[in-house]
Amino acid sequence: MRAVVFEEFGQEARVREVPDPATSAGGVVVRVEATGLCRSDWHGWMGHDPGITLPHVPGHELAGVVEEVGSGVDNWRAGDRVTVPFVCACGRCDACAAGAQQVCEVQTQPGFTHWGSFAEYVALDQADVNLVAVPDGLSSATAAGLGCRFATAFRAVVGQGRVAPGEWVAVHGCGGVGLSAVMIAVACGAQVVAVDVSRQALELARAFGATACVDASEHPAGADEAVRELTGGGAHLSLDALGSPVTCAASVRSLRWQGRHVQVGLLPPAAGDPVVPMARVIGLELEILGSHGMAAHAYPPMMDMVRSGALRPDLLVTSTIGLDAAPAALAAMGTAPGAGVTVIEPAKEA
Ligand SMILES: [Zn+2]
Ligand SMILES: [Zn+2]
Structure with a gap:
């Protein structure tokens, strides 16, 4: 073959x-x-x-x-x-x-x-x-x-993420899995903030129903502050759909009290373990979840x-x-x- x-x-x-x-x-x-x-x-x-x-x-x-x-x-x-x-x-x-x-x-x-x-x-x-x-x-x-990607996003949003209608969902990284997550969260009645560095990716996210889009290239240290502003205090559910130390930490910081972070993007060992803001995880009682297919x-x-x-x-x-x-x-x-x-x-x- x-x-x-x-x-x-x-x-x-x-x-x-x-x-x-x-x-x-x-x-x-x-x-x-x-x-x-x-x-x-x-x-x-x-x-x-x-x-x-x-x-x-x-x-x-x-x-x-x-x-x-x-x-x-x-x-x-x-x-x-x-x-x-x-x-x-x-x-x-x-x-x-x-x-x-x-x-x-x-x-x-x-x-x-x-x-x-x-x-x-x-x-x-x-x-x-x-x-x-x-x-x-x-x-x-x-x-x-x-x-x-589509099934992984489905489990991340619906299964692990337990999305509910009316919630704010932040999606950091709008490649295949991120765009899938945008579409799935919107179909479940959530309001979505899409984050990416590519304008084309954000245009697709908007076409799939994202309420707001954040150009992450304008926020090199992470787009969390923009997400907290757009969502009136933070998302209920946030996904790192890219897999990088910056997007992982930004996703956790995007959350409101008792919010759920789902790590979907792979974090290869070569890049080192990301620094997760654990003080915030404690103070806001955040949940940190993984999703694997x-x-x-x-x-x-x-x-x-x-x-x-x-x-x-x-x-x-x-x-x-x-x-x-x-x-x-x-x-x-x-x-x-x-x-x-x-x-x-x-x-x-x-
Ligand atoms: Zn894949
Ligand atoms: Zn087995």
């Missing part, structure tokens, strides 16, 4: 022929129809993820068609169109038994623990635990984001909102490219990610 491969961290990846993936017991091989280009792929390529061994094929948010089914798979057949949470759970550990597959103790992640979906085919483990059917009428380009069994309420049109993940996809354009697009994620979501379609001509 053709795949995007990198041999060294931070060195341009290449498209080349590699062996087809093999189906594991309980797993499937999926023919990739679409795979999103996510900042996590960039972190992996840069060497920020200690689990990656070289050479490597990135890609973890995908949709496609089941091509081959391993032994012991009961619920899926060749030809089924599916997506998958980027955290593939084992289905057997204590976390899985408790329904917390997104923090499975022996999880696998395509594009991190093994070769991912910037390829014609990808292997996925434990299909009965992890696959999610893609409804007719939802394109694979749209469904790909349901494997990572979403288990396959938690998808139905989100899928219902997608089906009804209350959520429009299709609007997040701003460009589609072929495999040949992927290496350059991956490298650009660090400096010029562009507004909205780029999706790679392996069957698309360059």
Whole structure:
């Protein structure tokens, strides 16, 4: 099969022929129809993820068609169109038994623990635990984001964040996950303050219903003061959807008393642990929460909102490219990610 491969961290990846993936017991091989280009792929390529061994094929948010089914798979057949949470759970550990597959103790992640979906085919483990059917009428380009950014944002806002109608929600960083969070919070009846350094990203946030936008480039030490002013004392819920020491601290400082901070953006160890204003966490009784994808069994309420049109993940996809354009697009994620979501379609001509 053709795949995007990198041999060294931070060195341009290449498209080349590699062996087809093999189906594991309980797993499937999926023919990739679409795979999103996510900042996590960039972190992996840069060497920020200690689990990656070289050479490597990135890609973890995908949709496609089941091509081959391993032994012991009961619920899926060749030809089924599916997506998958980027955290593939084992289905057997204590976390899985408790329904917390997104923090499975022996999880696998395509594009991190093994070769991912910037390829014609990808292997996925434990299909009965992890696959999610893609409804007719939802394109694979749209469904790909349901494997990572959109589902992660849904769990961050609705699950961990417990958003309620009328609340103020601040979203620091309006890339794929941040814009998804804006759309989801608005659909839940919240008022959203969107924060980003890119005017294009803020325009999209406004189009998705943000009440106010803050240009973070005018606030290099963090946009928290602007958020507190706009929200009359602070947001009820604030997300760091970028993942940086500055946005993490700004998100915590954006909150009013008993507010909830949800850390969604990855904070790679190389950047050091962020300084969290813990005195404020105590004095205002803030909650600090993490959010790590979403288990396959938690998808139905989100899928219902997608089906009804209350959520429009299709609007997040701003460009589609072929495999040949992927290496350059991956490298650009660090400096010029562009507004909205780029999706790679392996069957698309360059
Ligand atoms: Zn992702
Ligand atoms: Zn598990």
